[in-house]
Amino acid sequence: MHAVVVGECDLTEGLRALLDATREATVNAAKWSGAAQVSLYAEVDRDAVTLYVRDRGRGFDPGSIPGDRQGIARSIRARVARFGGSVAIRSSPGSGVEVEMSVPRPQSVR
Amino acid sequence: MSDQGRPRVFLVDDHAMFRAGVRAELGEAVDVVGEADEVEAAVELISERLPGVVLLDVHLPGGGGQAVLRGVRPRHPEVHFLALSVSDAPEDVIAVIRAGARGYVTKTISGDELLQAIRRVEAGDAVFSPRLAGFVLDAFAGSAGEATLTAGLDPELDLLSPREREVLRLIARGYTYKEVARELIISVKTVESHVSSVLRKLQLSTRHELTRWATARRLV
Numbered sequence: 258m259h260a261v262v263v264g265e266c267d268l269t270e271g272l273r274a275l276l277d278a279t280r281e282a283t284v285n286a287a288k289w290s291g292a293a294q295v296s297l298y299a300e301v302d303r304d305a306v307t308l309y310v311r312d313r314g315r316g317f318d319p320g321s322i323p324g325d326r327q328g329i330a331r332s333i334r335a336r337v338a339r340f341g342g343s344v345a346i347r348s349s350p351g352s353g354v355e356v357e358m359s360v361p362r363p364q365s366v367r
Numbered sequence: 368m369s370d371q372g373r374p375r376v377f378l379v380d381d382h383a384m385f386r387a388g389v390r391a392e393l394g395e396a397v398d399v400v401g402e403a404d405e406v407e408a409a410v411e412l413i414s415e416r417l418p419g420v421v422l423l424d425v426h427l428p429g430g431g432g433q434a435v436l437r438g439v440r441p442r443h444p445e446v447h448f449l450a451l452s453v454s455d456a457p458e459d460v461i462a463v464i465r466a467g468a469r470g471y472v473t474k475t476i477s478g479d480e481l482l483q484a485i486r487r488v489e490a491g492d493a494v495f496s497p498r499l500a501g502f503v504l505d506a507f508a509g510s511a512g513e514a515t516l517t518a519g520l521d522p523e524l525d526l527l528s529p530r531e532r533e534v535l536r537l538i539a540r541g542y543t544y545k546e547v548a549r550e551l552i553i554s555v556k557t558v559e560s561h562v563s564s565v566l567r568k569l570q571l572s573t574r575h576e577l578t579r580w581a582t583a584r585r586l587v
Contacts, residue, residue, distance in 0.1 A: 259475070261501035261539045264508065296497060296541030300504070309540045355540070 258283070259294060264301030271340030271360040272306055278336040278344070282310040282356040290314025290354060305361050313353040319346060333358065374489045377418035378402045379409045379435060380451070381428055385474070389422065392478035397485060406430045410438030417446060419489045423468065425452035425459050432459075436466040449488045451476075457502050465570050470494025492559045493566035500538040503527075503569055524572045527565060534561045 266272070279297070286295045292314030299308045333356065334344045342360035376397045378386045381404045390399055400416045403409035406429035413421055413435070421439075423432045432450055439446055448468040452460065460471050469488045472481065473496055484494040495503070507527045527535070530551075537547045544562075548555045 259497060259541065261497045263501050263504045263539065298497065298501070298536075298540040300536070300539075311541045 258297065260297040260299070262299045266301045266306065266362065269363060271342065271363070274336045274340050275306060275308060275342060275358055275360045278333040278358050279308050279310060281333050281336075282358065285356075286310055286312040286314065286354060290316075292353060301362075303362070305359050307357065307359040309355060309357050311353065311355040316348045316350050316352045316354055318350055319348055373398045374420055374485050375400045375416075375418045376485060377409075377413055377416065377421045379404075379413075379421060379427065379432070380424040381405065381426075382424075385424075389481070393482060393485075396482050404428075406434045406438070409435045413439050413446060414443060417443060419447065420485050421446060421448045422485070423448050423450050423463065425450050425463050425471075432463045432468070433466040436463065436468060440467045447488045447491065449484055449494060457505075460499060460502060461506070461569070464499070464566070467570070469566065470496075471499045472496045473498060487559070491563075493563045495535070495538050495562055495565070497539050497541050500535040503565060504532070504535050504539060507568070507572075524568050527568065531561050531565050534558055535565060538562075 283295055283297065286292070290312035292312040294312070296311045297308065298311075299306070337344050337358050337360060340360045342358065344359075345357040346354065347357070348354040373395075374397045376393070376399050378389055378399060379402070380386050380389075383404070386402050386404075393399070400418050401412045403412050406427055409421075409427075421435070423435060425432045427435065432448075436448060440448075448463075450460070450463040450468040450471040451474055452471070453474045464471060469491070470484060470493050472484050472494060476484070476496070487494050504527075507525075533551060534547055537550055538544075542550065544555050544558045548558045551558075
């Protein structure tokens with residue numbers, strides 16, 4: 258597990274949801290990818306916190322997600338969506354998976 | 368360059384096991400021309416054998432990796448340094464880069480990746496690990512686009528261009544140079560030139576945030 262973090266901010270409800278989703282994505286990568294290493298990149302900027310979880314494992318075709326995978330993807334999506342965030346999953350067979358998750362930062366802390 | 372075109376590499380690390388590991392890992396792909404386990408011996412032997420690339424441990428007894436750079440670089444600027452470390456303390460990493468190292472990688476790097484990094488540094492390019500890319504993004508917060516008017520900042524040295532920022536972000540996300548090139552639809556050579564330009568900024572910038580940032584991180 259390699260983590261790189263840029264910026265810092267206070268913990269909010271939205272951020273907690275993002276971190277929960279990140280944990281799902283990380284566990285997912287560890288369980289399914291077959292890769293020896295998972296990279297995590299977190300960036301806090303003025304408007305949003307964005308997290309990337311990436312592995313170089315076996316990957317999958319996002320167009321034909323097996324049932325169990327879809328469940329996990331949905332649990333990641335639902336968590337983040339509740340706080341106005343978004344999730345993008347990029348993968349193709351053989352090229353690993355990258356999950357991008359982002360939640361906006363509250364207006365008051367800008 | 369050695370006669371066979373293999374990079375001539377010098378190892379500086381205070382742990383014999385680590386040096387042996389690197390030797391074994393790199394095998395025949397490089398020509399290891401010497402080793403040292405402390406600053407004084409390193410400066411002397413490197414100046415005598417003039418390797419193409421020095422693999423330099425950041426934490427070295429007798430002044431750290433910086434001391435080796437300071438001892439060799441003024442007289443032998445043609446010797447390139449690649450910093451290696453287990454500790455990721457930002458102030459140490461930034462210090463060896465500012466002392467003249469062409470790149471920084473962690474000791475968890477694979478043998479293949481290390482070999483690629485050595486070749487890159489030997490050719491005069493820069494090598495950024497995800498961690499170093501993250502440090503730079505943090506230290507150079509604020510893009511050229513939005514902060515050009517900030518007092519005292521020289522956009523040539525103190526700010527990253529939007530493209531440099533994009534490249535560093537992808538490296539921080541764990542992309543290889545080749546993957547960055549594919550993602551941004553540019554050549555690997557262009558990725559290398561962006562990274563080298565960032566390295567130059569990192570080495571020459573007088574940006575006060577850089578010092579303040581590294582110092583603040585030391586207290587955490």
